[in-house]
Amino acid sequence: MSIQVNSxxxxxxxxxxxxxxxxxxxxxxVVGFLGPNGAGKSTMMKIITCYIPPTAGTVQVCxxxxxxxxxxxxxxxxxxxxxxxxxxxMYVREYLDFVAGIYKLTNTKKRxxxxxxxxxxxLEAHKKIEALSKGYRQRVGLxxxxxxDPEVLILDEPTSGLDPNQLAEIRLLIQRIGKEKTVxxxxxxxxxxxAICSRAIIINRGNIVADRPIDDLxxxxxGSGYELLLELSGEIDLPLLEKIQGxxxxxxxxxxxxxxxxxxxxxxxxxISELALSQNLTILTINKKEQKLEDVFKDLTASRP
Numbered sequence: 001m002s003i004q005v006n007s008x009x010x011x012x013x014x015x016x017x018x019x020x021x022x023x024x025x026x027x028x029x030v031v032g033f034l035g036p037n038g039a040g041k042s043t044m045m046k047i048i049t050c051y052i053p054p055t056a057g058t059v060q061v062c063x064x065x066x067x068x069x070x071x072x073x074x075x076x077x078x079x080x081x082x083x084x085x086x087x088x089x090m091y092v093r094e095y096l097d098f099v100a101g102i103y104k105l106t107n108t109k110k111r112x113x114x115x116x117x118x119x120x121x122x123l124e125a126h127k128k129i130e131a132l133s134k135g136y137r138q139r140v141g142l143x144x145x146x147x148x149d150p151e152v153l154i155l156d157e158p159t160s161g162l163d164p165n166q167l168a169e170i171r172l173l174i175q176r177i178g179k180e181k182t183v184x185x186x187x188x189x190x191x192x193x194x195a196i197c198s199r200a201i202i203i204n205r206g207n208i209v210a211d212r213p214i215d216d217l218x219x220x221x222x223g224s225g226y227e228l229l230l231e232l233s234g235e236i237d238l239p240l241l242e243k244i245q246g247x248x249x250x251x252x253x254x255x256x257x258x259x260x261x262x263x264x265x266x267x268x269x270x271x272i273s274e275l276a277l278s279q280n281l282t283i284l285t286i287n288k289k290e291q292k293l294e295d296v297f298k299d300l301t302a303s304r305p
Contacts (some may be wrong), residue, residue: 001060002027002152002182008057010043012207017043019206019232020057026115027151030178032193032214033186035203037300041186042082044203045156047186049079062151075084075103082156082186086140088130092121095129095141103148115143119173135166142173152182159192170194190294200293204301215298225263230272232256233282240279244271259289 003025003080010018010199022116025031035041046052048059052165055206058065066149087095093112100108116125119139123297124132129140145153158174161294167189175196176181187193193200193214200217202210210217225248230241234256241258251259270287276283 002062003184004058004060005048005071006058008044008047008059010047010055012054015304017206018047018054020250021203021206021208023161023201023208023211024056025182025184027182030185030197031183032172032197032200034188034193034200034297035195035205039203039301040206041203042156042218043182043238045079045154045186048079048152050074068107069269073297076151077149077285078147078150078153079147080138080141080155080158081152084137084141085292086129086137086144089128091128092116092125092132092140095140096147099144100147105148112148118146119143119170133166134161135163135169135280138166138170139173140176142170146177150181152184153177154184156186157188157221159183159189161291167192190292190297194293201302202297214293218291218293225261225265226291228260228262228268228272229253229285229287229289230258230260231284232276233284236276236279236281240275241272244268244275246271253267260265264284 001024005021005023008018008021009016021044033041035045045050047054048066050063050073060066061073062076064076066073090098093116096112096115097108100111105111111167116122118141121136121139121143124136129137132140142158155174159170162170171192172187174183178196187196197214198215200210201208226302236250238250240248241260245266246262247260247266248263249261253259259266272281272286
């Protein structure tokens with residue numbers, strides 16, 4: 001495993017930021033680490049990257065313990081914090097050369113040029129960082145995180161504050177990076193998770209509330225039921241559909257199309273089929289409306305103790 005988190009608890013005074021958090025991320029996975037503000041995302045990332053210690057529990061990165069082997073862990077990790085702290089008075093090449101020197105890389109000039117090309121900084125490399133747009137500063141941050149060729153990338157809100165064009169460019173870059181490295185990505189943008197990640201871990205108030213592949217999360221029932229979209233060959237009286245056991249609400253979309261809400265997990269399709277047959281109607285389509293990842297996220301993180 002690239003990242004192993006076992007029963008991690010983190011206290012700040014009496015405040016419990018994390019409580020017995022456990023998860024694993026395998027080599028080559030791109031995992032979204034999601035949660036509302038104050039859920040414990042950044043705290044967990046800071047523990048994994050050796051910036052702060054856990055109060056209890058253990059974390060290993062590439063089989064190195066973050067407490068016992070912090071220097072080895074730091075060599076294995078590339079970290080882009082949420083606020084992307086850069087030396088803005090330095091030129092792009094100058095800054096990347098400085099970071100390469102910290103990692104004691106050999107042939108730093110070649111590596112700096114490789115990173116400039118990889119993240120698309122070629123036209124901006126002659127500028128001071130303070131003269132760059134937010135999108136290009138994020139590219140510099142990604143370049144410094146990857147310059148030592150780490151096995152694991154920890155990215156905390158890497159697309160925060162970007163315009164749609166910049167967001168799409170950084171997203172494509174992360175997708176490309178994810179083909180070769182293990183990536184743990186924190187973000188509030190659900191479309192980003194769906195586009196980039198194969199799996200999501202959702203944390204709320206210091207506790208893991210879900211850890212599943214993206215497709216499984218979309219189909220996750222949180223006790224809020226599901227919606228069917230029904231299209232028949234002709235009209236049918238609304239009360240007939242409403243009388244089906246398990247159906248709570250029926251909404252007419254057009255003269256022969258309805259939205260049917262079922263609050264539980266009972267499968268009502270057989271009942272609908274029998275009703276349609278009794279009315280000499282043909283079912284043209286009957287589809288379970290897929291939940292959006294954003295809806296699942298809201299259900300999992302709203303009004304929880």
